[in-house]
Amino acid sequence: MRAIILAAGMGLRLVQPEGQQKPKCLLRFGESSLLERHLQLLKTVGVDEIVFVLGFKHEQVEAELAAIDWKPHTEVVVNREFSLGSVLSVHTAAEALTRGGDVLLMDADVLYDERILEPLVAGAGPVNRLLIDRDFEAGDEPVKLCVANGVPVELRKQVLADLQFDVIGESVGFFRFDETAARRLAELVAGYVATGRANLPHEEAVRDLLLERSQVFDVADVTGAPWIEIDFQNDVKRAADEVMPQLRQLAGALR
Known part of the structure; x- marks a missing residue:
């Protein structure tokens, strides 16, 4: 199993001080950066093939990896x-996405522990899987995952009023694709880029994959597990004050 971690964005909504901007994956919580935590947690669940998609100030991340x-x-x-x-970041990683075997596609700006990751990687595969957290704050920011009779029927921030579903929650932003689904996602993403839609989030292409029903997806419920996606300064404070105290201690330092 391979993990592709999307860490290219500028994180403009975080509004970092002038001259101190850095990729969000380098934000530190406790003794570790988000990047270090990704590596350690993936190692814990047996994923040791990891591809980072970098962009903004990529030299800083490469120095941290070194x-x-x-x-x-x-x-x-x-x-x-x-x-x-981010659809362009996924396209940039097309070779890794289509290399074979199950693939995890993960946002880099998420603070979490193994209670989020273990349900995603469970099972020998091949598996297509999404994660849902039913305990989420309503509003325009969360990417909603809607499920009807066990089948994902929507993945968007805005949900149509007449959409039929029996479960709604927030998508954690981590996805698992088997080899066939990963190749199809790569095709969809290439189509976005070729038609001038490289400015869109990659969730739009994942949504297309879900709605064309060519692949079977299951949904793992991680409600109650601590996690937060860091987009704004308030998220940094919540991560430190509310989420960090709930996280299990990492197995060991990487350096």
Whole structure:
């Protein structure tokens, strides 16, 4: 199993002080950066093939990876047009996405522990899987995952009023695809780029994959597990004050 971690964005909504901007995956909570936590948690669940998609100030992340000296070595691909949407980052990682075997596609700006990751990687595969948290704050920001009779029927921030579903929650932003689904996602993403839609979030392509019903997806419920996606300064405070105290201690330092 391979993990592709999307870490190219500029994180403009975080509004970091002038001259102190850095990729969000380098934000530190406790003694570890988000990047270090990803590596350690993936190692804990047996995922040791990791590809980072970098962009904004990628040299900073590469320096952090070199300092950690994680074994086996991680791979890095660079999205040079990182100011566009994350769909372009997924396209940049197309080779890793279509290399074979199950693939995890993960946002880098999430603080979590193994209670989020273990349900995603459970089972020998091949598996297509999404994560849902039913305890979420309503509003325009969360990406909603709607499920009807066990089948995902929507993945968007805005949900149509007449959509029929029996479960709604927030998508954690981590996805698992088997080899066939990963190849189809790569095709969809390439189509976005070819038709001038490289500015869109990659969830739109994942949504297309869900709604065309060519692949079977299951949904793992992680309600109650601590996690937070860090987009705004208030998220940094919540991560430190509310989420960190709930997280299990990492198995060991990487450096």
